[in-house]
Every structure is written in structure tokens, then in C-alpha cells.
Amino acid sequence: MKKITNAFRLTLSLILIAVVFSGCLIREVEQPATVKTGGEFQVKLTITDKTADANAHYGAVCVLAPDDWEFVSGSYDSQVGTGIFLFDSSAKPVYGNIDSVLAPPAGMKWIKLLSDAAFTNPADVIHEATINLKVGQKTGDYNIGYFTTKNSADLLGSLNMSDEDNDNAWSDTSMNHKVTVELAVGVEDEKVVPTKFSLDQNYPNPFNPETTIRYSLPVSGYTTLKVYDILGKEIAVLVNGSKQAGQHSVQFSANNLQLTSGIYFYELRVGDSSASDKSEFSEFKETKKMILTK
Numbered sequence: 278m279k280k281i282t283n284a285f286r287l288t289l290s291l292i293l294i295a296v297v298f299s300g301c302l303i304r305e306v307e308q309p310a311t312v313k314t315g316g317e318f319q320v321k322l323t324i325t326d327k328t329a330d331a332n333a334h335y336g337a338v339c340v341l342a343p344d345d346w347e348f349v350s351g352s353y354d355s356q357v358g359t360g361i362f363l364f365d366s367s368a369k370p371v372y373g374n375i376d377s378v379l380a381p382p383a384g385m386k387w388i389k390l391l392s393d394a395a396f397t398n399p400a401d402v403i404h405e406a407t408i409n410l411k412v413g414q415k416t417g418d419y420n421i422g423y424f425t426t427k428n429s430a431d432l433l434g435s436l437n438m439s440d441e442d443n444d445n446a447w448s449d450t451s452m453n454h455k456v457t458v459e460l461a462v463g464v465e466d467e468k469v470v471p472t473k474f475s476l477d478q479n480y481p482n483p484f485n486p487e488t489t490i491r492y493s494l495p496v497s498g499y500t501t502l503k504v505y506d507i508l509g510k511e512i513a514v515l516v517n518g519s520k521q522a523g524q525h526s527v528q529f530s531a532n533n534l535q536l537t538s539g540i541y542f543y544e545l546r547v548g549d550s551s552a553s554d555k556s557e558f559s560e561f562k563e564t565k566k567m568i569l570t571k
């Protein structure tokens with residue numbers, strides 16, 4: 278059976294469907310039950326790729342969402358590679374026309390995404406995918422669904438639309454995940470102290486020349502946020518000092534830095550603010566990738 282988990286009690290709500298790596302089965306969906314208008318929704322998918330593939334393919338993710346929702350960011354992680362999802366504006370992707378096979382209901386739209394890199398893989402690879410969406414202003418109940426495959430020649434012909442797993446399918450669905458969009462009534466909801474450390478994917482991404490990086494601290498601590506090039510050279514220091522518990526954001530600008538198009542990394546480190554050695558950063562450390570396009 279496919280498992281549904283209401284793990285993320287964020288203040289948002291939505292409808293979506295995802296397409297991520299073909300010959301795949303959607304094993305688990307973690308999503309909020311309720312979200313607020315104008316907020317940000319996050320869902321995590323666990324996907325098993327049952328079939329070994331010696332040819333490198335991109336992963337594809339389609340999100341069926343209310344027509345006033347927008348893609349914010351996405352990332353994936355597995356034993357074969359990590360990276361981000363990019364918005365796919367093509368009318369008909371290589372894997373097929375999702376709009377004709379699974380036509381969106383009235384008031385909904387497909388948001389199509391592709392991984393930023395292609396990978397080969399052995400059998401039974403597990404992928405963890407995270408998708409973030411900006412919630413619109415429509416309120417009500419919506420059913421979320423997910424669809425997963427690779428960006429390879431029309432794999433929609435072998436689509437599993439059953440609620441049960443089918444190991445022979447090359448693409449899979451997981452449908453009818455209900456969420457409720459409620460009206461946001463004030464800004465106090467945004468001041469809740471986070472329960473865990475987190476570093477969000479920058480937005481927009483790819484970017485030119487500016488992008489915003491958000492991070493969350495459940496406790497106060499000495500914090501650094503630095504940007505590096507692909508060789509590990511430090512490019513910029515965005516944060517360097519004590520920060521209070523809460524949600525924070527900082528803007529990175531490539532202006533006046535003479536940077537070329539390509540991949541860059543940003544790293545968040547948090548240490549105990551009472552420690553004498555601020556270089557230990559024992560609390561939290563995470564690095565993410567971003568892409569500058571000119």
C-alpha cells in the first residue's frame with residue numbers, strides 16, 4: 278500500500294502531482310494537511326527505482342496545483358546523485374504529454390519540473406525528492422496526486438494509475454492526497470519558532486543576478502552563511518555572527534563579483550553561541566547548490 282503521512286504541519290495547503298525517475302514506485306508521501314493562503318508548501322516523496330539503467334536520464338516531476346500556485350524550488354537526494362529541480366516550459370516533454378493522459382481538473386494546472394542532471398542507476402535505488410510551492414489566494418479542499426517517471430521516450434504508455442504498487446510499471450501515480458487551504462489572518466503565524474534547523478533551496482534558482490536564501494534556527498547560535506565556487510574558493514560571506522532562534526533570509530547578489538555562469542555552493546554553519554571556540558559549529562552544518570545564469 279502507498280503510505281500517506283501528515284508530517285509537515287505547515288501553515289499552507291495544495292494539490293500536486295510529481296514525476297521523478299522512471300521504472301519508479303512512489304513509496305511514501307509526506308505533506309501538510311492544512312496550509313495558509315500566500316504561504317509556502319513543502320512535500321517530500323520517497324521513490325524507488327526498481328529497474329537498473331545504464332543510460333543516463335533526467336528525472337521529471339509534474340505538479341498538479343491550483344492555477345494560482347507557483348513553483349518555488351525543488352531538490353533530490355539519492356545514492357546516485359543529488360541536485361535540484363528546474364522548471365520545464367516545454368509543451369510536450371520527452372516522457373509524453375501529461376496533460377492529455379491525466380488532464381487537470383478545472384482551476385488546476387500542471388507544473389512540470391526536470392532534474393538538473395542525468396544519472397545512470399542500479400536497481401532498487403531510493404530517491405528522496407522535496408518540492409516547495411508558493412500557495413495562491415484560493416481557499417478550499419484540494420486533492421493532491423503524484424506521478425513519477427524518467428525523461429525518456431514516451432513512458433506514459435506504461436503508467437500505473439492504481440492505488441496498489443505495480444513493479445512492472447515504468448511510471449507511477451499516487452493520487453487523492455487531500456489538503457485544505459485556509460485564509461491567512463495575520464502575520465503572527467509566521468513568527469513561530471522552528472522545531473529544527475533547516476537550510477532552504479535558494480529562490481529563484483537558477484538566478485541572475487540576485488537570489489534569496491532562507492534558513493531556520495530552533496535555538497540561538499553563532500551562525501555563518503558563506504558562498505563558494507565549484508573549486509571550494511570562498512566567494513562571499515552573507516552571515517557571520519550570533520543569530521536568534523527563528524526564520525531568517527538573506528539576499529545574495531552576483532553584481533560586482535565578476536562571477537561566470539555555473540554552479541556555486543552556499544553553506545550554513547551554526548554553533549553554540551556560548552562556546553569559546555566559534556569555529557566548532559557543533560549544532561548544524563548543511564550545504565546546497567545553486568546555479569548562476571547570465
